[in-house]
Structures are given as structure tokens and as C-alpha cells.
Amino acid sequence: MEKSSDFMLYGRIQQKDKAALEQLYDRYEKILFSFLVKMTEDPDLAEEALQEVFIKLWRGTGEYNESKGKFTSWLFTMSRNVAIDLIRKRKKPMVPLEEIGDLVNNESTVEEVAEWQEQKEQIETAVQELSGEQQKMIQLFYFKGYTHEKIAGICDIPLGTVKSRIRLALKKLKKSLHGVQERGAIDD
């Protein structure tokens, strides 16, 4: 249901339907903004990235089709790449974390938090099943967008093995998450 309606919205966006873009924006604003703030540690830069994402969607660059997997996977991956580009271009110093409170307000509706919280708890549990090094891999690669060279340096591993270690960490995490979700389903 969710998937097909995202796909439908995307189709309408390609027909330059402004209302469809707005609907898609409403649907993903919060998760994308939160994700982009986590990546950039800078709400202004996160907003810039989010704007770029929607400009890309509106222009139809980097077109989505079903061979690219789920729409959300594609959207999040595209957003991540936009953020990485901006992080690498960033010249200004980062906003200290304690100042972020002024730029955003943290009031969420209880319902929203509950829904997000469940998803977050599941993936956090799954993350905890990874080794310390694997967790670091995902943090540095996925959220920080570090280059393989930088990751090799930080983790003190040969450059040639970075890619395969990232892949293994992601694979392991997906497996753990699957396990967590199944356990959750049984508990219910």
C-alpha cells in the first residue's frame, strides 16, 4: 500500500504535479530532516540538502524505477549522497550541538514518536548485535560518508578490505534486524 502510493506519487511528480510533490514532502520531511541532521550535524546544511533532494525529485534527475528496489531505499540513498556532497563542500565551521536547540523545536506528537520509536528500537537492537568495529563501519560509512581512505585510517585496516567490511557489516545488520523483527512479531 505504502509502496504503491509512493510510486504513484512519484509518477505524478514526473508529470509536474505540485500537489504530489507536496504530499511526498509531508510524508518524508521529518525522517529525511532528522536523518540529514544526523549526517551533517548542522540543521542549515540539512535543510539545504533536503531542498536539493526535492529539486532533484522535481527535475526528475536520477530517476527512480522498480529495478532500484524500494522507493524509500532509493530516496534515502539519494538523500544520503546529496548530504555527502554538501558535507565535503562545507566550508563553514559546524554549529555546536548545543545551539541546535534554538533552530528546531523538539515537540513531536506522541503518536509519531511511538511509531518512530518502535522502528528505532528495532534497528538499535540489531545494531547492538554487531561487533564494535562493524558498528563503527556503518557509522563512518553510512552516516558520516567518510571516504574509504579515511575509514581505513581511522579503523587501522588495509584500504583494500574497507569495501568488503562495509558490505559484511551491512549484511550482518540486515540479518540481525530481520531477527529482531521476527522476535517482535512473535511477542505481539
Next chain:
Amino acid sequence: MTKMNCGHVVDYLNGTLSDKEIREFEEHLKTCADCQQILELTGELPYLAEPIEPPAEMKTRILANVFEEDAGREQQPEPKTAAVPMAKRMPKRNWWPPLIAAVLLLSLLGNAYAFFQLSGQQEPETAMQEVNLQPNELFEGAAQAKLIREDGSLDVVVSADGLEELRGDEIYQVWLLKEGQPIPAGAFKPNPSGEGAAYFSLNENTEGWDTIAITREPQAGNELPQGDIVLSSEL
């Protein structure tokens, strides 16, 4: 030719493959459960982020910029001649013309397009006043208003956040007052996050307003306020 395989999933995620390689990898993806699962995971990883409430006006800003950027690509703006610059320069990071444009685009006003055109071109002869509305003692929310004088018209854009939820037919109504006499100047219902925005345009009687206020009205369409003032400011 390099055969695309599981080893390329990281490059695929990083967007470093050529178009041809992307197509080849997507062929590989069709038959590789491991890579499919990694891709699926990227639909879930962002939920590790702490939920952060987006800034109240971000949506209007972003959508305005997206649509404006698009309009700009389709037609070069004509240079504006013979405009008498009026009043102050706008701040460098000026969100308001896009905001106004967005309010218009997002609203159902019929003349949205015409104004969008105007707001994109006429910065030099636009005079603006921005005020923060103060909440009454019992009210939690906050609002900002921007009054834009342009070519004999007065446009009022109000954006508010942290608003209390409304019940039934209630609505937040914006008023302009002159010596205690109000006229309605836009109304809105907040979204579930307590944010709302209103746009109003006056073509006559644009001068002399001394107060802007927002009331919580029992229903839309009142010509005179029935509800209490929740936010207000002198002009």
C-alpha cells in the same frame, strides 16, 4: 568489462558508478538476495536518527525554492526597468518572497501565478515590515507577520508555530486593526505539528493599520472577532 557483483554494492550506494555500471549492477541485483537485503536496509537505517521536529517554515521555503528554481529555468526573468527603489534592502538570506510565493502556490488562490511572477522580480520596490506577534498570557504559540507594500497593494503573510490544537470548526483568524476597528486578514488551521500560515492581500485601504492580531474563532468567516486574541503585535 568488469562484471558487476556484490563487491560493487557499496559503490552503488555511494553513487560512484557510471550509468552503464548502474544498469549492470541493477541486473545483478535482480538475482542477488544479499545485495537486495543490503538495499532494503538502506530504507531502515535512517531511523537510527533522533527524531527532530523540522523548523516550522522549512516546508514553505523549500517548496517555494524548488518551484521557483524550476520556473527560473523555463523562462529568463525580464529585467525590471524604471522602478523607484523604496525603503530598506532586504536581508541577504531572504526567505520571504519564496515564502509568499509558496503560500500562494500551496493555497488555492486563483491568481497565485501572477503574484509569483511579481514577487520574483520586484525586490527593489518592495517595502517590508516584519513583526513578531506576542502571545497572551495563557497562550503557548508564536507567530511572525510580514507586511509587504508593493505597487499600491499590501500583502500580509503570517506564519505561526507551537499553536494549540483547534476543536471542531474553530480556526485561527488574522485581523488588521486601525484604531480598534478590525478587518479579517486571512485564516488558517494548524497542521498536526501546530504550524500554520496565512496569506492575505489588500488592494485598497492599505495604510494606517496599527495592530495585527490573531484570534481563535469558533468558525471561519467572521467579519468581526468573537474569539479571544491569542497573539498580537503593534505595527
